[in-house]
Amino acid sequence: MENILSKIKEEFLTKFSENPFLMTIEKQAYFELPIYSKPYLFLILEGKAQLNLENGLINYEKGSYILSKIDTPKFLKVIEPPFNALVLQFSIEEIISVMIELDCNIEPNNNDEDLINNILRLVQNNNDIFLKKNITREIIYNLLTGVHGKEFINSVVKLQNADEIYDINNWIKENFKSDFSVEDLAKLNNMSVSTFHSKFKNAVGMSPIQCQKKLRLLEARRLMFDTSMNVTEAALEVGYESISQFNRDYKKLFGFAPCKDIAQILKQNI
Known part of the structure; x- marks a missing residue:
């Protein structure tokens, strides 16, 4: 090969x-x-x-x-x-x-x-x-x-009738640190809020705000692992205002509190 x-x-x-x-x-x-x-x-x-x-x-x-x-x-x-x-x-x-x-x-x-x-x-x-x-x-x-x-x-079956969701999802990837609402995204795509929310969830498997949250947490994890940012610095950098909320969301997504999760990743990569 x-x-x-x-x-x-x-x-x-x-x-x-x-x-x-x-x-x-x-x-x-x-x-x-x-x-x-x-x-x-x-x-x-x-x-x-x-x-x-x-x-x-x-x-x-x-x-x-x-x-x-x-x-x-x-x-x-x-x-x-x-x-x-x-x-x-x-x-x-x-x-x-x-x-x-x-x-x-x-x-x-x-x-x-x-x-x-x-x-x-x-x-x-x-x-x-x-x-x-x-x-x-x-x-x-x-x-x-x-x-x-x-x-x-x-993935293809989900996108078959939702090509426009690709563009909105890419916009979220570029702007996940900013605050926005589902209403803002629906307007960007000339859809009603209910239609947009339904189409997005069917294509992506989660709501737009859940998608934003996941992107923020993944980026925070990267910053703590690669740049040695502490929990507070990483949370603020990706757009969180509440550190306690960040900790709750992080543990819910990754299964561990931020410090424990990063310690385990560092151990695996030695």
Whole structure:
């Protein structure tokens, strides 16, 4: 697999493409994951990165990949540079088309070798419209039957009739430290409050305010872990006014008080 990943990277040195495209980071740092209105595949070709998720810090090595969901965190941390990743977007229509053709006959397959080989074929034939279309369908099939297939399917089904929620969710990711109301968000999307609230919850699995709270807490956890901020500093930085409320919300989401949670993460990463 390592040889195939190197070949994919080499192709990008001689070809230019908007989809897929290559992302390169030369030093240890945080960077923003792409924000698109379409689902995407983020395949790591070189280096190692870390994602701050609700269930802990997850490491992604060469050959592993992230499938975007509407609640994908905003930042990824490069922990072993140089770092190269391929980003490939899909339309909802492309994914649904493959799902319909499969007619629910989706047999799980945890072998990613076919996926990586098909991505290499896509890069090599990116200027051939016919081949590109069919290879993309094969890649979608690989993803649907892969280890993250079930989550991918659920995310796509939720978004099928709620494309506009992607934009609002991205706005929340950019502005989660600010105070806003559901009424403000509904106006931004030209919807009634009840319609917007229902659509958002169906697509994201939580209310807009719950989404904001989760983003604040994830960022506070990152700040305490990476920059050694204390609890009060982190809470205020992400927009909390009440430290006691921050502590209650933090324990409810992560299962432990802030200090204990960070101590456990530090111990695991020694």
